[in-house]
Amino acid sequence: xxxxxxxxxxxxxxxxxxxxxxxxxxxxxxxxxxxxxxxxxxxxxxxxxxxxxxxxxxxxxxxxxxxxxxxxxxxxxxxxxxxxxxxxxxxxxxxxxxxxxxxxxxxxxxxxxxxxxxxxxxxxxxxxxxxxxxxxxxxxxxxxxxxxxxxxxxxxxxxxxxxxxxxxxxxxxxxxxxxxxxxxxxxxxxxxxxxxxxxxxxxxxxxxxxxxxxxxxxxxxxxxxxxxxxxxxxx
Amino acid sequence: xxxxxxxxxxxxxxxxxxxxxxxxxxxxxxxxxxxxxxxxxxxxxxxxxxxxxxxxxxxxxxxxxxxxxxxxxxxxxxxxxxxxxxxxxxxxxxxxxxxxxxxxxxxxxxxxxxxxxxxxxxxxxxxxxxxxxxxxxxxxxxxxxxxxxxxxxxxxxxxxxxxxxxxxxxxxxxxxxxxxxxxxxxxxxxxxxxxxxxxxxxxxxxxxxxxxxxxxxxxxxxxxxxxxxxxxxxxxxxxxxxxxxxxxxxxxxxxxxxxxxxxxxxxxxxxxxxxxxxxxxxxxxxxxxxxxxxxxxx
Numbered sequence: 420x421x422x423x424x425x426x427x428x429x430x431x432x433x434x435x436x437x438x439x440x441x442x443x444x445x446x447x448x449x450x451x452x453x454x455x456x457x458x459x460x461x462x463x464x465x466x467x468x469x470x471x472x473x474x475x476x477x478x479x480x481x482x483x484x485x486x487x488x489x490x491x492x493x494x495x496x497x498x499x500x501x502x503x504x505x506x507x508x509x510x511x512x513x514x515x516x517x518x519x520x521x522x523x524x525x526x527x528x529x530x531x532x533x534x535x536x537x538x539x540x541x542x543x544x545x546x547x548x549x550x551x552x553x554x555x556x557x558x559x560x561x562x563x564x565x566x567x568x569x570x571x572x573x574x575x576x577x578x579x580x581x582x583x584x585x586x587x588x589x590x591x592x593x594x595x596x597x598x599x600x601x602x603x604x605x606x607x608x609x610x611x612x613x614x615x616x617x618x619x620x621x622x623x624x625x626x627x628x629x630x631x632x633x634x635x636x637x638x639x640x641x642x643x644x645x646x647x648x649x650x651x652x653x654x
Numbered sequence: 655x656x657x658x659x660x661x662x663x664x665x666x667x668x669x670x671x672x673x674x675x676x677x678x679x680x681x682x683x684x685x686x687x688x689x690x691x692x693x694x695x696x697x698x699x700x701x702x703x704x705x706x707x708x709x710x711x712x713x714x715x716x717x718x719x720x721x722x723x724x725x726x727x728x729x730x731x732x733x734x735x736x737x738x739x740x741x742x743x744x745x746x747x748x749x750x751x752x753x754x755x756x757x758x759x760x761x762x763x764x765x766x767x768x769x770x771x772x773x774x775x776x777x778x779x780x781x782x783x784x785x786x787x788x789x790x791x792x793x794x795x796x797x798x799x800x801x802x803x804x805x806x807x808x809x810x811x812x813x814x815x816x817x818x819x820x821x822x823x824x825x826x827x828x829x830x831x832x833x834x835x836x837x838x839x840x841x842x843x844x845x846x847x848x849x850x851x852x853x854x855x856x857x858x859x860x861x862x863x864x865x866x867x868x869x870x871x872x873x874x875x876x877x878x879x880x881x882x883x884x885x886x887x888x889x890x891x892x893x894x895x896x897x898x899x900x901x902x903x904x905x906x907x908x909x910x911x912x913x914x915x916x917x918x919x920x921x922x923x924x925x926x927x928x929x930x931x932x933x934x935x936x937x938x939x940x941x942x943x944x945x946x947x948x949x950x951x952x
Contacts, residue, residue: 488835
């Protein structure tokens, strides 16, 4: 579904990702693991087109690496970004309408939004409230629902567990597992290694902008040694 | 009593004109961080379009009004396409200097192709009649101007709340990149903002022309400076702030003119700007400035 080859990402003059090859097959959940500053978010930004990048990115065989941000979304890449970035001044419902803005049939879009409200009742209860008033976990659900309303071929999830209480983190990973069960192709970026490995099929470990190891998720055990190895902090 | 009504109407109509132009500045600024000082030249272009249409085509005021609105929208969108798209994403000062440059170029084009002296365009003067209600005499133009401004604000609010493009504009004022990540085209959102800005300039132009009856190259610059101040008072980038700032300035101007003795008339501007300074000491970012993010990246 998605392949990158010798993908480099830049922040101004600084090269943050030094040429990586990753591949996500249809229906798979693939995780990019790594410590802070490893280049995980930069990799996702290179895929969505929001930072300067070289190398090729293929979506379903088509080279999308020269397309502007909007067209990549229209080809089927959706992101729930780091920090969630919900539109705080828009209501919950309007956030979802933004997510489905490309859908021509507005009645159909409304039905899908209602579906999400039954799926995440807490969003349904607050549909008229500004999204900025939601809690972190609720905003994360909103960001995921907003991304999925564009009917993407692949969903990029950037640190969905960041800054959330452990119980909410468990809930978010439950949502990821559920999405995967429904056949969504997911590229997940995480620092929570053990939880991420449990939901993934394949894992890439990113360190200092390069892939230091990769393999089927089963090879990484429960991931408890992995973060210690990456960060040098053994607990 | 009739004096009070007359002065209230004065304040409202001054405020309405400032609010219309300030809204045009604010909607562009909120989305792309550009202080569009060339906005005044869009207003002036509307005035020149009257001269052109009336010499070539017709003197019908209704067609001329439609012409002014269309001319201002086209001019505003064209400026974005030609001048501002190239500096999109650049530094704030780059955009500001570009806008000043465009403004100077347009004023000089008006000088060269039009005339340095005022050119008559009196077709809208008929809007300005004196109406008498009992002992109260008011100007019809002021009533039209106030009403039209409120209607325009109402339509704009509905547009921003109910349509996908309007919501995208509100969302873009917070996080433009995220709007693009939803697949909504940046060019469409920005062109939409400039079109609305142009439409508001056109509306202001109709009332300015009805009052002046003539057009000259620099006529747009002063109103835009006042509107800029209105935006600063209200909180730059806030649309309600622009409206509030516009009306506050209108009220302040009239209050000062009424209260100051005739001999101190020259001090009116100084008094208004003293009030502005006091407001800014109280609220340095403007009265309705959007709340700043203070938290970390959670």
